[in-house]
Amino acid sequence: MRKSTLVNSLVFIFLLSGIFGCAKRNLVYFSDIESGADFSTQITKFPEPTIQKGDLLKITVSSLNPESNLLFNAGVMSSSEDGRVMNAAVPINEGYLVDKDGQVNFPVLGMVVLEGLTKEEAIEKMAQRLEEYVKDPIVNVQYLNFKITVIGEVSKPNTFTLETDRITILEALGLAGDMTEFGKRENVLVIRDEGGVRKAVRLNLNNREILDSPYFMLHQNDVVYVEPDKMKAIQASTNQRAITIFGILASLGIAVLFNLRFYFE
Structure with missing residues:
Protein backbone atom coordinates (compact mmCIF):
# COMPACT_ATOMS: atom_id res chain seq x y z
CA MET A 1 0.00 0.00 0.00
CA ARG A 2 2.79 2.34 0.99
CA LYS A 3 4.70 1.50 -2.18
CA SER A 4 1.62 2.22 -4.31
CA THR A 5 1.12 5.61 -2.66
CA LEU A 6 4.80 6.43 -3.13
CA VAL A 7 4.68 5.47 -6.81
CA ASN A 8 1.59 7.64 -7.36
CA SER A 9 3.29 10.58 -5.64
CA LEU A 10 6.44 10.19 -7.71
CA VAL A 11 4.39 9.98 -10.92
CA PHE A 12 2.59 13.21 -9.94
CA ILE A 13 5.89 14.97 -9.32
CA PHE A 14 7.21 13.74 -12.66
CA LEU A 15 4.16 15.03 -14.52
CA LEU A 16 4.31 18.36 -12.68
CA SER A 17 7.96 18.84 -13.57
CA GLY A 18 7.14 17.94 -17.17
CA ILE A 19 4.46 20.61 -17.33
CA PHE A 20 6.76 23.31 -16.02
CA GLY A 21 9.58 22.02 -18.17
CA CYS A 22 7.44 22.54 -21.28
CA ALA A 23 6.97 26.18 -20.28
CA LYS A 24 10.59 27.04 -21.03
CA ARG A 25 10.96 29.79 -23.63
CA ASN A 26 13.62 30.59 -26.17
CA LEU A 27 14.79 34.00 -24.91
CA VAL A 28 17.50 34.43 -27.55
CA TYR A 29 16.95 36.76 -30.50
CA PHE A 30 18.03 35.24 -33.84
CA SER A 31 18.71 31.92 -32.15
CA ASP A 32 19.06 30.26 -35.55
CA ILE A 33 22.41 32.06 -35.98
CA GLU A 34 24.98 29.64 -34.58
CA SER A 35 26.80 30.81 -31.48
CA GLY A 36 30.23 32.16 -32.34
CA ALA A 37 29.48 32.14 -36.08
CA ASP A 38 29.42 35.21 -38.31
CA PHE A 39 26.35 36.03 -40.38
CA SER A 40 25.82 38.57 -43.12
CA THR A 41 22.96 39.45 -45.44
CA GLN A 42 22.41 42.05 -48.12
CA ILE A 43 20.79 45.16 -46.64
CA THR A 44 17.24 45.26 -47.94
CA LYS A 45 15.80 48.48 -49.27
CA PHE A 46 12.74 48.73 -47.06
CA PRO A 47 9.67 50.64 -48.24
CA GLU A 48 9.78 54.24 -47.04
CA PRO A 49 7.04 55.52 -44.72
CA THR A 50 4.46 57.64 -46.49
CA ILE A 51 2.77 60.76 -45.20
CA GLN A 52 -0.59 60.08 -43.55
CA LYS A 53 -3.55 62.07 -42.31
CA GLY A 54 -2.78 63.55 -38.91
CA ASP A 55 0.96 63.78 -39.48
CA LEU A 144 7.36 66.28 -35.94
CA ASN A 145 5.08 63.57 -34.54
CA PHE A 146 6.62 60.34 -35.84
CA LYS A 147 5.57 57.93 -33.13
CA ILE A 148 5.41 54.21 -32.44
CA THR A 149 3.73 52.30 -29.62
CA VAL A 150 5.13 49.23 -27.85
CA ILE A 151 2.80 47.32 -25.51
CA GLY A 152 2.42 43.87 -23.97
CA GLU A 153 5.21 41.89 -22.33
CA VAL A 154 7.86 44.62 -22.25
CA SER A 155 9.45 46.35 -19.28
CA LYS A 156 8.23 49.86 -20.13
CA PRO A 157 5.22 49.87 -22.48
CA ASN A 158 4.69 53.32 -23.93
CA THR A 159 4.14 55.49 -26.99
CA PHE A 160 7.38 57.04 -28.19
CA THR A 161 7.62 60.23 -30.26
CA LEU A 162 10.84 60.17 -32.27
CA GLU A 163 13.12 62.73 -33.88
CA THR A 164 13.80 60.34 -36.75
CA ASP A 165 11.64 58.45 -39.20
CA ARG A 166 13.90 55.40 -39.28
CA ILE A 167 13.61 52.90 -36.44
CA THR A 168 13.78 49.12 -36.41
CA ILE A 169 11.59 46.84 -34.33
CA LEU A 170 14.65 45.97 -32.22
CA GLU A 171 15.29 49.64 -31.47
CA ALA A 172 11.61 50.06 -30.54
CA LEU A 173 11.84 47.14 -28.11
CA GLY A 174 15.00 48.71 -26.69
CA LEU A 175 13.10 51.95 -26.00
CA ALA A 176 10.51 49.88 -24.13
CA GLY A 177 13.16 48.21 -21.96
CA ASP A 178 13.12 44.95 -23.97
CA MET A 179 10.75 42.01 -23.54
CA THR A 180 10.28 40.31 -20.22
CA GLU A 181 11.06 36.61 -19.87
CA PHE A 182 7.35 35.94 -20.52
CA GLY A 183 7.30 37.65 -23.93
CA LYS A 184 6.82 35.44 -26.98
CA ARG A 185 9.77 36.38 -29.16
CA GLU A 186 8.50 34.03 -31.84
CA ASN A 187 5.12 35.75 -32.07
CA VAL A 188 5.42 39.56 -32.04
CA LEU A 189 2.52 41.42 -33.63
CA VAL A 190 2.98 44.61 -35.67
CA ILE A 191 -0.18 46.60 -36.47
CA ARG A 192 0.12 49.12 -39.30
CA ASP A 193 -2.27 51.50 -41.09
CA GLU A 194 -1.26 51.84 -44.73
CA GLY A 195 -3.17 53.08 -47.75
CA GLY A 196 -6.45 53.04 -45.86
CA VAL A 197 -5.92 49.42 -44.81
CA ARG A 198 -5.07 48.21 -41.28
CA LYS A 199 -2.72 45.24 -41.31
CA ALA A 200 -1.60 42.93 -38.49
CA VAL A 201 1.54 40.87 -39.13
CA ARG A 202 3.24 38.37 -36.82
CA LEU A 203 7.04 38.29 -36.65
CA ASN A 204 9.42 35.64 -35.30
CA LEU A 205 12.36 37.39 -33.65
CA ASN A 206 14.04 34.04 -33.02
CA ASN A 207 14.52 33.77 -36.77
CA ARG A 208 17.17 35.71 -38.70
CA GLU A 209 14.82 36.03 -41.68
CA ILE A 210 13.16 38.90 -39.81
CA LEU A 211 16.11 41.06 -40.92
CA ASP A 212 14.69 41.02 -44.47
CA SER A 213 11.06 41.61 -43.48
CA PRO A 214 9.40 44.86 -44.65
CA TYR A 215 8.16 45.15 -41.07
CA PHE A 216 11.67 45.11 -39.58
CA MET A 217 11.76 48.87 -40.19
CA LEU A 218 8.79 50.49 -38.48
CA HIS A 219 6.56 53.23 -39.89
CA GLN A 220 4.86 56.10 -38.06
CA ASN A 221 1.93 55.08 -35.85
CA ASP A 222 2.93 51.39 -35.88
CA VAL A 223 1.89 49.41 -32.82
CA VAL A 224 4.14 46.58 -31.60
CA TYR A 225 2.41 44.06 -29.36
CA VAL A 226 4.40 41.42 -27.48
CA GLU A 227 2.15 38.52 -26.55
CA PRO A 228 2.60 36.89 -23.10
CA ASP A 229 3.02 33.14 -22.80
CA LYS A 230 0.69 30.84 -20.84
CA MET A 231 2.78 31.01 -17.68
CA LYS A 232 2.22 34.76 -17.55
CA ALA A 233 -1.52 34.18 -17.86
CA ILE A 234 -1.36 31.86 -14.87
CA GLN A 235 0.68 34.40 -12.92
CA ALA A 236 -1.80 37.16 -13.81
CA SER A 237 -4.78 35.25 -12.41
CA THR A 238 -6.49 36.45 -9.26
CA ASN A 239 -4.62 36.33 -5.97
CA GLN A 240 -7.22 33.99 -4.55
CA ARG A 241 -6.63 31.44 -7.28
CA ALA A 242 -2.87 31.72 -6.82
CA ILE A 243 -3.25 31.14 -3.10
CA THR A 244 -5.49 28.13 -3.76
CA ILE A 245 -3.02 26.58 -6.20
CA PHE A 246 -0.16 27.20 -3.81
CA GLY A 247 -2.13 25.59 -1.01
CA ILE A 248 -2.86 22.50 -3.12
CA LEU A 249 0.77 22.13 -4.16
CA ALA A 250 1.94 22.62 -0.58
CA SER A 251 -0.50 19.96 0.65
CA LEU A 252 0.66 17.53 -2.00
CA GLY A 253 4.27 18.23 -1.13
CA ILE A 254 3.62 17.52 2.54
CA ALA A 255 1.77 14.33 1.62
CA VAL A 256 4.72 13.15 -0.45
CA LEU A 257 7.16 13.85 2.38
CA PHE A 258 5.02 11.87 4.84
CA ASN A 259 4.72 8.97 2.41
CA LEU A 260 8.48 8.90 1.95
CA ARG A 261 8.99 8.99 5.69
CA PHE A 262 6.64 6.04 6.33
CA TYR A 263 8.09 4.09 3.43
CA PHE A 264 11.65 4.24 4.71
CA GLU A 265 10.79 3.63 8.35
Missing part, protein backbone atom coordinates in the same frame (compact mmCIF):
# COMPACT_ATOMS: atom_id res chain seq x y z
CA LEU A 56 2.62 66.99 -38.34
CA LEU A 57 5.32 68.14 -40.75
CA LYS A 58 8.11 70.66 -40.49
CA ILE A 59 8.59 72.16 -43.95
CA THR A 60 11.41 74.63 -44.47
CA VAL A 61 12.44 76.48 -47.63
CA SER A 62 15.87 77.91 -48.43
CA SER A 63 16.86 80.07 -51.40
CA LEU A 64 19.20 82.91 -52.40
CA ASN A 65 16.40 85.38 -51.75
CA PRO A 66 16.20 86.38 -48.03
CA GLU A 67 12.70 87.80 -48.49
CA SER A 68 11.45 84.51 -49.89
CA ASN A 69 13.04 82.62 -47.00
CA LEU A 70 11.23 84.86 -44.55
CA LEU A 71 7.97 84.53 -46.45
CA PHE A 72 7.91 80.74 -46.61
CA ASN A 73 9.45 80.01 -43.22
CA ALA A 74 7.88 82.63 -40.96
CA GLY A 75 4.44 83.19 -42.43
CA VAL A 76 2.51 85.17 -45.01
CA MET A 77 1.87 88.83 -44.36
CA SER A 78 -1.60 89.74 -45.61
CA SER A 79 -4.01 92.61 -45.16
CA SER A 80 -7.42 92.28 -43.57
CA GLU A 81 -10.52 94.18 -44.64
CA ASP A 82 -9.81 96.99 -42.18
CA GLY A 83 -6.26 97.39 -43.53
CA ARG A 84 -4.45 95.76 -40.62
CA VAL A 85 -1.49 93.53 -41.51
CA MET A 86 -1.90 90.00 -40.25
CA ASN A 87 0.22 86.85 -40.22
CA ALA A 88 -1.86 84.23 -42.03
CA ALA A 89 0.55 81.28 -41.87
CA VAL A 90 1.06 78.61 -39.28
CA PRO A 91 4.21 79.35 -37.21
CA ILE A 92 6.98 77.08 -38.39
CA ASN A 93 7.71 75.72 -34.91
CA GLU A 94 4.16 74.34 -34.76
CA GLY A 95 4.49 72.46 -38.04
CA TYR A 96 1.94 71.83 -40.76
CA LEU A 97 -0.86 69.38 -40.01
CA VAL A 98 -1.94 66.96 -42.73
CA ASP A 99 -5.72 67.34 -42.60
CA LYS A 100 -8.51 64.83 -43.19
CA ASP A 101 -8.18 65.39 -46.95
CA GLY A 102 -4.42 64.66 -46.87
CA GLN A 103 -3.48 68.31 -47.44
CA VAL A 104 -1.31 70.92 -45.75
CA ASN A 105 -2.01 74.65 -45.89
CA PHE A 106 1.29 76.18 -46.99
CA PRO A 107 2.02 79.92 -47.35
CA VAL A 108 1.33 81.31 -50.85
CA LEU A 109 0.76 77.81 -52.30
CA GLY A 110 -2.41 77.21 -50.32
CA MET A 111 -3.64 73.62 -49.97
CA VAL A 112 -1.11 71.01 -51.14
CA VAL A 113 -1.90 67.28 -51.12
CA LEU A 114 0.98 65.33 -49.52
CA GLU A 115 -0.78 62.21 -48.23
CA GLY A 116 0.62 58.99 -49.66
CA LEU A 117 3.97 60.56 -50.61
CA THR A 118 7.34 59.66 -49.12
CA LYS A 119 9.44 62.50 -47.72
CA GLU A 120 11.50 62.60 -50.90
CA GLU A 121 8.39 62.74 -53.08
CA ALA A 122 6.92 65.49 -50.90
CA ILE A 123 10.15 67.50 -51.15
CA GLU A 124 10.13 67.18 -54.94
CA LYS A 125 6.48 68.21 -55.20
CA MET A 126 6.91 71.22 -52.91
CA ALA A 127 10.03 72.34 -54.80
CA GLN A 128 8.21 72.16 -58.15
CA ARG A 129 5.33 74.24 -56.81
CA LEU A 130 7.65 76.79 -55.22
CA GLU A 131 9.65 77.32 -58.43
CA GLU A 132 6.76 79.50 -59.61
CA TYR A 133 7.66 81.99 -56.88
CA VAL A 134 11.34 81.55 -56.06
CA LYS A 135 14.39 80.43 -58.02
CA ASP A 136 16.07 77.11 -57.12
CA PRO A 137 14.30 76.52 -53.79
CA ILE A 138 15.75 73.95 -51.40
CA VAL A 139 12.98 72.21 -49.46
CA ASN A 140 13.31 70.08 -46.35
CA VAL A 141 10.49 67.99 -44.87
CA GLN A 142 10.61 66.36 -41.43
CA TYR A 143 8.09 64.55 -39.25
